[in-house]
Amino acid sequence: MTLIIQKYGGTSVGSTERIKNVARRIAKFRSRGHQVVVVVSAMSGETNRLIAMAKEFQANPDPRELDVMVSTGEQISVALLSMALMDLGVKAKSYTGAQVRILTDNAYTKARILKIDEDKIHADLDAGYVVAVAGFQGVDDTGNITTLGRGGSDTTGVALAVALKAEECQIYTDVDGIYTTDPRIVPEARKLKTITFEEMLELASLGSKVLQIRSVEFAGKYKVRLRVLSSFDEEGEGTLITFEEGENMERAIISGIAFNRDEAKITVLGVPDRPGIAYQILGPVADANIDVDMIIQNVGHDGMTDFSFTINRNEFARTMDILENQVQPHIGARGVIGGDRIAKVSVVGVGMRSHVGIASRMFRALAEEGINIQMISTSEIKISVVVDEKYMELAVRVLHKIFELDQVS
């Protein structure tokens, strides 16, 4: 008998009918001989409703009290799901984070899990129960209710898989798996059967919003098999996120094409090429709470270099202002230029490690379409380029084709 953790998000439990569907699905799954622990989010909209309510009392709600309120959303979901299971004749029992004892630090609204007591859940599973655990929440060591922050239910699922030594953690969502790229841009985009954690991390941080990056990191760290499936499709096997490259020996070199059209780029020209200069440029940007994505500095000549980085497009004006008024006069750079009509396109794949020439194939393909590359950044398993925004979709399609992502591997 294998133990599986299943996590259902807010959309999957967004109505009475959907909760009943989830219950039917779990009952069917159990009848095949699995033990099941279900992690459930609040019904979609509920968390936002509670936050809005809190804001009627405090413009910035007290974080401890906000967690007390917001945690009720999942508490209601697990109770309803347990009732739905019982109504199908399946023994079921709910737990809040505090009841399981999912011990966290006391960073309200963004707590981190420290330890999970598994005794009660194991006893219930052995007694034939499906155990429904409220996602997204825990309790600190003095009994205060905490929440893990947005997307925290995925993290709860993975942490339970680690603590209970589950076979697999299944994340049910409204997409049926991870695709080679966005099917809205490339109709030939193909669902991946497997993907490695490293690839998933690169794809997630580049804009694939299927899984919370934190839960992927967590799963990778503890080598938990994660599977992404659709809660609306009964048959699909979703995408398995593995930590073993061995499982994918025969697969394609490139797993997917990610993209992000919300970027802007800034270049500081004629920067004195001396130690500490990167900090002098980016320190004021970080102080203003602006997130920097790509950072590129080429070798200098004549004691000068150019320094470029990308940021979210919404922060473009504010960042330019900081650089022109605070940074440039201070470090004595020649000038600051920038543009907010750019996009980033990345090819991701662990196969890059053992295959040469991926970058040149990518650059040639873009050149043949007349797409100018403005910036390049690479990691071990990823190559990202910045191009004019208007070429983004074309670039994604060309790269999807050239790396044969539409072919079944």
Place this chain on the structure above:
Amino acid sequence: MTLIIQKYGGTSVGSTERIKNVARRIAKFRSRGHQVVVVVSAMSGETNRLIAMAKEFQANPDPRELDVMVSTGEQISVALLSMALMDLGVKAKSYTGAQVRILTDNAYTKARILKIDEDKIHADLDAGYVVAVAGFQGVDDTGNITTLGRGGSDTTGVALAVALKAEECQIYTDVDGIYTTDPRIVPEARKLKTITFEEMLELASLGSKVLQIRSVEFAGKYKVRLRVLSSFDEEGEGTLITFEEGENMERAIISGIAFNRDEAKITVLGVPDRPGIAYQILGPVADANIDVDMIIQNVGHDGMTDFSFTINRNEFARTMDILENQVQPHIGARGVIGGDRIAKVSVVGVGMRSHVGIASRMFRALAEEGINIQMISTSEIKISVVVDEKYMELAVRVLHKIFELDQVS
């Protein structure tokens, strides 16, 4: 510095504006130098909303899961009230029943409080916090969430007053105190400054719905001073329910007139006057889950007697059926008669103990108005009569006047 427990019911916290009002009231009260622990119910309507939701999943919702759900109502109220207090600059902190650790048995939906841990609350009070405790809920010794049943928030308030050795437990409600009788029937009805627990118990069980009878019993047992006040009236001092008769030395003999118009009476005629006959008559009634109120059996003669009792009017037909078809043939009674157009009127007062002639004054007053008394039943501090329903209001008015309840004592 005195410690006061304040309990606010669902109507008092039924909207954002009302919760803010409660917070202002508490802030003002605190500024007079009191320590305050606030017990809060769910916002009015919320508990019923949650129960209705549960019933979409199970016709008879699982009691354990129902308690998990329903307890979220008070959890939200305490968080919101704490935020409202903080917004006024008052340090505040919320606790669920499980967090305080209000230990109960595990009779879900009607649990009884066994023990309250007072350490955390005392520490918070000493640190200058107002402590907001979710009413109506607790936790059993294995960590399951329990609720105390309808009206349980009053019980939480009294239990906290006992555990924390509070000066007084104040129950805020939508009436401003206990009256000598219902002002809708007798406009001269007067609010009582004090009333004893015994009188309150008689009045509560006779239909004054201000306080849950269980919390009154509880307060009486542990000698907690209870005060009933209006949450909408800033000035009133409400009614103090005391356990010391001494406080009321000079008060009127009669405290109040209670009445109940939902009664029906049944008489079994010509019952053999032998041991066990009361059980033979009422056993089948109890087995059918029908609650019996007054029971009267007069001395018999010629080995026969008549046996009368009252029940809720809704149960009249069912009870008559049981008596005619099961009881009468079995015990060999002469007949069964009954009527469902009756009402019960009671005068209540601890002064009866030391004053003779109350009953005769009552009976004379009713006779002078031509009101026929159908049944009489007395206890140490109460005299109840059954009269034709159409005379009920007249009887209440006459008795209110004859016992001078409209005079300030």
